[in-house]
Amino acid sequence: MNMRSVPLEDATAAVRIREAAIVRFGRQGFERTSVRQIAADAGVSPALVIHHFGSKEGLRAACDEALVSQLMTEKSKTEAPAIAETMREWLDRPERFGAYIDYFATMLADGSEGGNRLFDRMLGETAAMIDRGVADGTMHASADPEMRAVMITLNGLAPLLLRDQLARVLGVPVTSAAAARRMTLPILELYTHGLYTDSRILDAARAALAGTPSTGTPTRSDKGPGNPNQDPDPPRPESSPT
Amino acid sequence: MNMRSVPLEDATAAVRIREAAIVRFGRQGFERTSVRQIAADAGVSPALVIHHFGSKEGLRAACDEALVSQLMTEKSKTEAPAIAETMREWLDRPERFGAYIDYFATMLADGSEGGNRLFDRMLGETAAMIDRGVADGTMHASADPEMRAVMITLNGLAPLLLRDQLARVLGVPVTSAAAARRMTLPILELYTHGLYTDSRILDAARAALAGTPSTGTPTRSDKGPGNPNQDPDPPRPESSPT
DNA sequence: CATCATACTAAACGCATGTTCAACACGGAG
DNA sequence: CTCCGTGTTGAACATGCGTTTAGTATGATG
Numbered sequence: 231m232n233m234r235s236v237p238l239e240d241a242t243a244a245v246r247i248r249e250a251a252i253v254r255f256g257r258q259g260f261e262r263t264s265v266r267q268i269a270a271d272a273g274v275s276p277a278l279v280i281h282h283f284g285s286k287e288g289l290r291a292a293c294d295e296a297l298v299s300q301l302m303t304e305k306s307k308t309e310a311p312a313i314a315e316t317m318r319e320w321l322d323r324p325e326r327f328g329a330y331i332d333y334f335a336t337m338l339a340d341g342s343e344g345g346n347r348l349f350d351r352m353l354g355e356t357a358a359m360i361d362r363g364v365a366d367g368t369m370h371a372s373a374d375p376e377m378r379a380v381m382i383t384l385n386g387l388a389p390l391l392l393r394d395q396l397a398r399v400l401g402v403p404v405t406s407a408a409a410a411r412r413m414t415l416p417i418l419e420l421y422t423h424g425l426y427t428d429s430r431i432l433d434a435a436r437a438a439l440a441g442t443p444s445t446g447t448p449t450r451s452d453k454g455p456g457n458p459n460q461d462p463d464p465p466r467p468e469s470s471p472t
Numbered sequence: 473m474n475m476r477s478v479p480l481e482d483a484t485a486a487v488r489i490r491e492a493a494i495v496r497f498g499r500q501g502f503e504r505t506s507v508r509q510i511a512a513d514a515g516v517s518p519a520l521v522i523h524h525f526g527s528k529e530g531l532r533a534a535c536d537e538a539l540v541s542q543l544m545t546e547k548s549k550t551e552a553p554a555i556a557e558t559m560r561e562w563l564d565r566p567e568r569f570g571a572y573i574d575y576f577a578t579m580l581a582d583g584s585e586g587g588n589r590l591f592d593r594m595l596g597e598t599a600a601m602i603d604r605g606v607a608d609g610t611m612h613a614s615a616d617p618e619m620r621a622v623m624i625t626l627n628g629l630a631p632l633l634l635r636d637q638l639a640r641v642l643g644v645p646v647t648s649a650a651a652a653r654r655m656t657l658p659i660l661e662l663y664t665h666g667l668y669t670d671s672r673i674l675d676a677a678r679a680a681l682a683g684t685p686s687t688g689t690p691t692r693s694d695k696g697p698g699n700p701n702q703d704p705d706p707p708r709p710e711s712s713p714t
Numbered sequence: 715c716a717t718c719a720t721a722c723t724a725a726a727c728g729c730a731t732g733t734t735c736a737a738c739a740c741g742g743a744g
Numbered sequence: 745c746t747c748c749g750t751g752t753t754g755a756a757c758a759t760g761c762g763t764t765t766a767g768t769a770t771g772a773t774g
Contacts, residue, residue, distance in 0.1 A: 243751075261503035265732060275753050280733060282751090339581055341636040349637045360667075368672075370665050378658035380641055381631075382667070388630035389623075394583040395591045399622055414677050416620035422674040423612050424666040425602075425624070430610075432664040435656050485721075507762060517723050522763060524721090 244282045246272040249329075252293050256332030260290055260340070294344030297333055301348060313352050314386075324405030331405060335390050349383075356383045373436075389413065486524045488514040491571075494535050498574030502532055502582070536586030539575055543590060555594050556628075566647030573647060577632050591625075598625045615678075631655065 241249075250271035254263040265286050269276040283289040301313050317334075320327035337345035357379035363369030372378040389396055393404040402408045426432070483491075492513035496505040507528050511518040525531040543555050559576075562569035579587035599621035605611030614620040631638055635646040644650045668674070 259503065261501070264730075266730085276732085277734080277754080278752055286732065338637065339633065346637070346640065349634075350641075353641065363668075368669055369667050370661070370669055372661055373657050374654065377654050378661065380638065381655065381658045381662070384630040384634055384638065385627045387634060388626040391581065391633045392591075392626055392629060395580065395588065396622065396626065398588065399592075399595065411681060412616065412619050413623065415615050415674075415681065416623045418674040418677050419612070419614055419620065420623065420662070421667040422671050425611050425663040426605075427610055427612055429664050432657075432660040435660050439653065439657065506760075508760085519724080519763080519765090520722055528762065 243272065243274050243278060247274060247279055247282060248289070248292055248296060251289050252296070252333045253329040255290065255293060256329050256334075256336055259336060265289075290342075291344075293333065294337060294342055297330060297337065298344045298347060300330070301334070302351060313348065313355060321405050321410070324403065328405055331390070331393075335393065338387065339391055352387075353380060353383045356386070485514065485516050485520060489516060489521055489524060490531070490534055490538060493531050494538070494575045495571040497532065497535060498571050498576075498578055501578060507531075532584075533586075535575065536579060536584055539572060539579065540586045540589060542572070543576070544593060555590065555597060563647050563652070566645065570647055573632070573635075577635065580629065581633055594629075595621060595625045598628070 247268060251263070251268045254268055254271065265279050266276050268289070269279050272279075279286075279289060283292055301316050303312070303316075317331075320331050324331070334348070338349060339345075357376065360369055360375065360379055360382065364371050364375070389404060396409070397403050400409055400412060489510060493505070493510045496510055496513065507521050508518050510531070511521050514521075521528075521531060525534055543558050545554065545558075559573075562573050566573070576590070580591060581587075599618065602611055602617065602621055602624065606613050606617070631646060638651070639645050642651055642654060
């Protein structure tokens with residue numbers, strides 16, 4: 231009944247339901263969303279939702295599948311990361327794809343099966359890209375390439391999962407050009423020069439992990455000025471019982 | 473006195489309820505947890521939960537407050553990050569504090585008021601530590617120190633929020649010594665040497681952000697070999713209308 | 715002793731939820 | 745025209761929810 235540019239209005243009801251569900255699930259989460267809400271958004275009766283998708287859980291599965299298939303389609307002939315590329319396109323048009331971004335984030339956080347698949351795929355793409363970078367000399371090698379790929383993937387996802395906190399601190403939504411502008415330099419600085427000016431902390435961790443530094447300082451934190459990261463210290467080989 | 477020294481079984485009922493709630497909320501989320509479940513865990517009637525905390529939401533607030541107060545107590549005379557330090561202690565003893573870790577993660581993800589306070593505090597502590605590192609020369613300066621602190625805080629939180637994905641890939645829980653061991657080197661490598669071997673990408677981003685590169689390449693991605701991060705590209709000053 | 719607040723419970727209330735059911739509209743096939 | 749399958753609905757159902765209520769036990773206080 232509305233002649234908006236979005237062809238959602240004359241889409242088939244099942245599609246309308248699914249899109250409405252993605253919006254609601256992404257914004258308020260699966261549990262906080264009722265079938266009746268989704269039905270109202272889609273302009274149908276609650277019974278039709280069940281008729282088309284079997285159950286609320288079935289609807290969630292359909293949403294997952296829709297997102298996975300959209301994110302996993304190979305965009306171009308390049309073997310470049312498909313998911314990251316699609317995500318960037320989404321971030322560029324938040325008014326249109328913002329719901330997908332939210333839903334993607336909740337999928338990852340909830341550990342749904344589709345979220346697992348997407349994470350694995352992103353991890354694989356990230357690892358492949360880094361491997362290429364190492365091969366052609368543009369990136370440093372690592373003592374543990376697989377784990378480094380995992381950590382870098384996690385880092386890339388963090389602004390997405392904590393987008394509310396980020397938006398609060400920034401004062402603008404994460405899906406804004408201003409946020410992107412602001413985030414770019416610090417990240418590239420970190421990925422180019424690192425944070426520390428020397429390798430003292432890294433060397434200390436290497437020594438702690440390689441040898442058995444049970445002798446010497448029994449103190450917990452041997453990271454020098456301290457790791458800004460909240461991750462645990464390099465483990466001491468001995469853990470004292472209480 | 474803040475640490476729990478009473479063996480739960482003979483703790484007062486209100487405390488038992490709160491602890492049970494932290495476990496349930498952390499494990500399965502607020503919505504998926506019923507007052508009846510918590511009451512059963514604590515060995516009391518559902519009515520008593522309401523009697524002590526007013527409502528389920530009040531119980532959540534009490535849990536938030538309990539965690540915030542535990543995380544915000546200054547541990548020692550050092551002005552070092554208190555939250556990060558406490559978190560490390562928790563991670564060292566997951567069998568005892570695992571529930572708190574889970575609850576903390578859900579607080580951050582849900583954007584609850586307590587989660588906001590904790591995030592702000594962590595951000596402040598991280599920023600202060602980096603400022604100190606820059607002052608004494610152990611850390612690089614940044615073009616945008618505030619935002620860099622934000623990004624580093626986010627990075628540190630990522631393994632926590634995606635702990636399920638991480639555990640799945642690692643094969644061991646995040647709160648294990650093995651996980652800590654595995655994560656340490658890649659992170660410190662990144663924070664010491666960065667990822668890229670030269671500053672081409674950083675320089676390109678700086679140029680793109682400083683000047684007005686409306687002339688020339690209208691292509692999206694000018695990051696060279698590609699940023700392993702899923703964050704958006706340096707924004708083009710002009711965004712084409714839909 | 716009576717009083718009174720506190721800790722606690724069993725039962726029920728009201729409500730929102732996911733889901734089912736019987737019926738209706740309607741378009742193509744026989 | 746009838747028949748049937750598909751899309752769709754309003755109404756109802758069963759259930760689990762958070763919460764209320766009325767009441768009991770207890771132990772301190774006057």
